[in-house]
Each structure stands twice: as structure tokens, then as C-alpha cells.
Amino acid sequence: MSTPTTPSAPEGRADASVAARPVAAVIPCKDEADRIAATVRAVRAIPGVDLVVVVDDGSTDETSGRAHDAGAHVIRHSVNAGKAAALVTGVRFVRETEGNAGGAGRHHYLFVDGDLQESAAEVGVLVPDVRSGAADMTIATLPPQKSAGGGRGLVVRLARDGIRELTGFQARQPLSGMRCLTAEAYDAASPLAPGWGVEVGLTVDILRAGLTVLEVPCELHHRVTGSDWRGQVHRAKQYRDVLRALRARGLRVRTATRAARGS
Numbered sequence: 118m119s120t121p122t123t124p125s126a127p128e129g130r131a132d133a134s135v136a137a138r139p140v141a142a143v144i145p146c147k148d149e150a151d152r153i154a155a156t157v158r159a160v161r162a163i164p165g166v167d168l169v170v171v172v173d174d175g176s177t178d179e180t181s182g183r184a185h186d187a188g189a190h191v192i193r194h195s196v197n198a199g200k201a202a203a204l205v206t207g208v209r210f211v212r213e214t215e216g217n218a219g220g221a222g223r224h225h226y227l228f229v230d231g232d233l234q235e236s237a238a239e240v241g242v243l244v245p246d247v248r249s250g251a252a253d254m255t256i257a258t259l260p261p262q263k264s265a266g267g268g269r270g271l272v273v274r275l276a277r278d279g280i281r282e283l284t285g286f287q288a289r290q291p292l293s294g295m296r297c298l299t300a301e302a303y304d305a306a307s308p309l310a311p312g313w314g315v316e317v318g319l320t321v322d323i324l325r326a327g328l329t330v331l332e333v334p335c336e337l338h339h340r341v342t343g344s345d346w347r348g349q350v351h352r353a354k355q356y357r358d359v360l361r362a363l364r365a366r367g368l369r370v371r372t373a374t375r376a377a378r379g380s
């Protein structure tokens with residue numbers, strides 16, 4: 118009689134339950150009517166994704182209807198509450214769904230911006246390292262974009278230098294919103310840093326919890342924020358929120374300011 122063998126654990130620290138978890142995509146967005154349907158369809162096709170939640174954060178266009186028609190669960194904030202709040206709403210919905218399923222199995226979360234269209238399919242490359250346990254959070258790094266950017270350098274530098282100062286981690290693209298993470302990593306970063314500080318807060322908090330973060334190259338293309346006044350307003354809000362997230366995590370003001378100046 119042969120002795121039953123225990124299947125060996127996959128590479129890394131994952132136990133079988135982590136590897137087997139399904140993936141829930143959460144797409145926070147505002148006024149993405151032209152892009153959301155293609156984004157939702159691409160994300161639905163990613164292997165392992167069994168739930169796609171679009172959180173429409175007070176759009177004034179057809180974002181909600183088009184996301185719904187493309188097959189997403191849609192939750193709408195009637196008043197704009199910011200990117201972090203939209204992610205919280207999405208994860209809460211995922212967890213309620215798990216509860217309704219009798220608590221069977223937690224999901225990994227895949228955070229995806231709404232403006233990626235067909236290229237959103239590429240965020241699937243973020244999943245395997247989380248499922249295998251090689252990482253608790255993976256972050257997509259984007260190739261150079263087809264259209265020119267609008268002065269994001271200052272905010273990127275602030276975020277990169279702040280993260281390095283607080284954790285020692287050298288992030289290539291600290292503001293990338295495309296991330297896959299375990300439920301445990303999400304909890305380690307909760308409450309999330311508000312607004313546009315959410316990405317920096319996730320990275321710092323998850324690293325400080327002793328968990329592993331990996332950047333993964335990903336062939337993504339999004340709508341690049343321009344250098345018109347709307348773009349400048351977006352960058353200014355991003356700068357404010359990133360600085361708040363870093364300061365709330367202990368970065369000293371003078372260090373933050375020096376980092377922003379690039380000196």
C-alpha cells in the first residue's frame with residue numbers, strides 16, 4: 118500500500134489556500150465613460166478573476182451604466198469621495214460577497230485604474246507572484262506612454278524619496294495604481310491613506326508590516342494626464358495627498374520638502 122504524499126507547498130511562503138484564492142478586481146474611477154467598458158471587459162478575462170467591482174466616484178457622465186453593461190458590479194458614490202474611499206467601498210463589497218457565500222475563501226484584490234482600456238488585460242501578470250507567495254503586493258510598472266506626460270516628475274520624486282526614507286524600498290513607479298495584494302496586506306495598510314496618497318500609504322504600510330512588495334513590468338497604456346490646467350490641478354492634489362500620507366507615516370517635513378525639490 119502506498120503512503121499518501123502531501124503535495125509540496127509552492128515556491129515562496131504561500132500555503133495552498135493563498136494559491137487557490139480567487140481574485141476580485143476593484144476599479145475606482147470618475148468620468149471614464151469612454152474607457153470603462155473596454156477596461157471592464159479586459160479585466161473580466163484575466164485568469165483567476167471572478168468578481169469585477171467598479172466604484173463610480175460621483176461621475177457626471179455615463180460611467181456607471183457602461184460599466185454595468187460591460188458586466189461589472191457597480192457601486193456609485195453620489196458625492197465624490199476620492200480614490201482611497203472608492204477602493205475601500207470596493208473591498209467592502211467584495212467582503213460582503215464573501216460573507217454571503219458562507220465565508221468560503223477570501224479573495225486577493227486587484228486594483229486597476231479605469232482608463233487602461235484593452236491594455237488592462239496585462240495586469241494579469243501581477244497575480245502569479247501573489248498567489249505563489251513570492252509577494253504580498255505586486256505593483257505594475259508601465260512602459261513609456263504613447264503621449265507625453267504632464268509634469269508628474271515632482272510628485273513621483275516626492276513619493277519615491279519618501280518611501281525610500283521611511284522603508285529603504287526603492288520604488289521605480291511609486292504612484293502606480295495597478296496592484297495585486299492579499300487581504301492580509303490590505304488589512305496591514307488599513308485605514309488607507311486618503312485620496313491620492315493611497316498608493317504611497319499601501320507601499321509604506323505593507324513593507325512596515327514585514328510583508329513583501331514587488332514591482333512587475335506590465336505593458337499598460339493609460340490616458341496620460343496633460344499639462345493643461347486640469348492636469349496641473351490633478352498633480353497639485355496628488356502632491357498634497359502624497360505629502361500628507363508620508364508625513365502621517367513619520368516623514369519629517371524638511372526631508373519631505375528636500376525630496377520634493379530633488380536635492
Ligand SMILES: Nc1nc2c(ncn2[C@@H]2O[C@H](COP(=O)(O)OP(=O)(O)O)[C@@H](O)[C@H]2O)c(=O)[nH]1
Pocket residue numbers: 145146147148149174197198199200201203204229230231232294339340341342
Ligand atoms: N475614486 C476616484 N477615482 C478617480 C478620481 N479621479 C480620477 N479617478 C480615477 O483614478 C484613476 C487614475 O486617475 P488618472 O486621471 O488616470 O490619473 P493618473 O493615472 O495619475 O494620470 C483612474 O481610474 C480615474 O478614473 C476621483 O475623484 N475619485
Ligand SMILES: [Mg+2]
Pocket residue numbers: 230232339340341342
Ligand atoms: Mg491614468
